[in-house]
Amino acid sequence: MASFQYSGRHADGSAASGRVEALSKAAVASQLLDQGITPVKVELTAPSEDDKKSSKAGQIRLFERVTLDELIMFSRQMASLTRAGVPITSGMRGLANTIRNPLLESTLNTVADDLERGNSLSTTLNKHPKLFSDLYVSMIHVGENTGQLDQAFSQMASYLDLERKTARSIKQATRYPMFVMAAIAIALGVINVFVIPAFKSVFESFGGEMPWQTRVLIAISDFTVDWWHLILGGLLLLGYLFVRWKKTEDGRRKWDRIKLRFPLVGGIFYRAILGRFARTFSVVLKAGIPIEQGLSIVSRAMGNLYVGEKVADMRKGIERGEGFTATAHRTGMFSPLVMQMLAVGEETGRVDEMLADVADFYEEEVEYDLQNLSSVIEPILIVAIGMMVLVLALGVFLPLWELSSTING
Structure with missing residues (x-):
């Protein structure tokens, strides 16, 4: 991305200036408007020696990352330091x-x-988007x-x-079924390649005629043994193409929509995203950020492009003069009960408080669903394992039983 020097005005009329990295002048103007700054002048600047060094350091630290735990600790420590009156630079x-993380140390x-x-x-x-999201930058801007x-x-x-906490709960709930499915896949591979x-x-x-179940299993096993390199290459190629497709904007949008339709877990993911929307928007409004700017920030903080675009559509509706509840209803994202809560919040002027209640509502639903997810998935896994055992019994042991009957007869 290119580096731009800008000058402008805050909403209160005070001067603002600095440097940002973006793809174009239009992108710079959009960033500044989202931060409540009206741009007056935007110019492309040549990269400084510090920028070149930073770019080289970024290439060296390509695979380094800052964990969420480290970012939380940094935020808490900065809150304590600023509350104690310690200068920000110090x-x-x-x-x-x-800090032990080299990337975070260099960034600070x-x-x-x-x-x-x-x-x-x-x-x-804002110059470090991999560490600090739009929401983070906007909150710090309001605090300043x-x-x-x-x-x-x-x-x-x-x-x-x-x-x-939400991410950990989802990982814990999905770890067991993923482990069992991986074990089943490995078992089928071993049976195909070695046992059959x-x-x-x-x-x-x-000699003799084998049952059709056995012939099918042997045909699958022969194909796997003879063409395993093509099967492996095909799977790797499909995985590569899938990753490439998912990185495109259209692919990411479609994949984010597909994820919300997964059996059993799709609804949980969807409610978790809605809880994030309500919680994030509540935090933004409590900080005093205007509702249009807040929706723009929240749309980029969803982690789901499909839902993020719906949130962006809400901003367009509000800019046309529609009410918050009306635009939320048109998206079709929320249940009737939640819509009633939002309507009460809009009527009483306490939208931020109602959004916090909506977030609590969705988070409790997600926690309850995650606790019951294992009990729902376990019978399905048991049936899947039973079907695998049945197929093996019919294909492998049935001819052995027939052979034993023939010998004894």
């Missing part, structure tokens, strides 16, 4: 000296350098302008902590 450098030192050059904290954090930076860091720490060929030689040594 706080950043102090944390950089105590870079942020401190930019702050010493006179850039605002939100503008500086209102003099409540410690509360902004504290709110982000609480929000990220809820995100972590051994039985094949035994059957052929005795």
